[in-house]
Amino acid sequence: xxxxxxxxxxxxxxxxxxxxxxxxxxxxxxxxxxxxxxxxxxxxxxxxxxxxxxxxxxxxxxxxxxxxxxxxxxxxxxxxxxxxxxxxxxxxxxxxxxxxxxxxxxxxxxxxxxxxxxxxxxxxxxxxxxxxxxxxxxxxxxxxxxxxxxxxxxxx
Numbered sequence: 352x353x354x355x356x357x358x359x360x361x362x363x364x365x366x367x368x369x370x371x372x373x374x375x376x377x378x379x380x381x382x383x384x385x386x387x388x389x390x391x392x393x394x395x396x397x398x399x400x401x402x403x404x405x406x407x408x409x410x411x412x413x414x415x416x417x418x419x420x421x422x423x424x425x426x427x428x429x430x431x432x433x434x435x436x437x438x439x440x441x442x443x444x445x446x447x448x449x450x451x452x453x454x455x456x457x458x459x460x461x462x463x464x465x466x467x468x469x470x471x472x473x474x475x476x477x478x479x480x481x482x483x484x485x486x487x488x489x490x491x492x493x494x495x496x497x498x499x500x501x502x503x504x505x506x507x
Contacts, residue, residue: 363423366456374497375452376463380490382444382471388482389443392474399477403436406447406477410434410470414451414462424461427453434466436474444485447471448493458498464490 353364384392392402399405411432418426431452439446449466451459471487478485495503 361423363425364457366425369456369499371454371456372497373452373454374458375450375495376458376460376492377448377450377494378460378463378467378490378492379446379448380467380471380487381439381442381446382474382485382487383442384444384478384485385482386443388478388485389438389440391481392445392478393438397477397481399480402474402477403438403445406436406445406470406473407434409473410436410447410449410466413469414449414459414466417462417465420465421461425455425457427455427457427459427462429453429459429462432462432466434470436470445471445474447474458495460492460495464492 356362391397395401411434414432415429418424429451433450435448437446447467447470449463451462453459467490475485491505493505
C-alpha cells in the first residue's frame, strides 16, 4: 500500500522522482429522475434556475479543489477542465462527462471523477424539491493517458 508507511501511518505518496508529463483523464456518470423532473430541467422551469450550466460550473470548480476534498490527493495545477452535461430522455435524466488535463508528476483521475460527482450532486440539489427519487449512478473512469504506468481505457 503506497499511502501508508511501515508503521501503518497514512502519508501522501512522494512523486518527486517521477517524470513530468502531459496527463489527462475522462470520467462519466449519470442521474436518473422522474419524467416530469427531466422535462423541468429541459424546459428550464425549476425554481432554482438553469440546471445544466450551474452543474457544469460546479464540476469545473470541484476538479480544481479535489486535493481539498480527498485527503491524500496531490494539489495540481490543471491546464484544462471540461464538463459536459447532456439530457438523455432514455434514462430519463442527465449524463455528465468530465475531461481534465495537466502537465505534472501525477495523474488527474481523481479530478475527473470529482468533477463528474459534484456536477451530478448539483443536478440533484437543484431538482430535489420536485423529485427525491433521483438516482446518481455509474460514476466511472473511462480513460487515463500519460504517466509511467501508461494509458488506461476503461469500460462502457
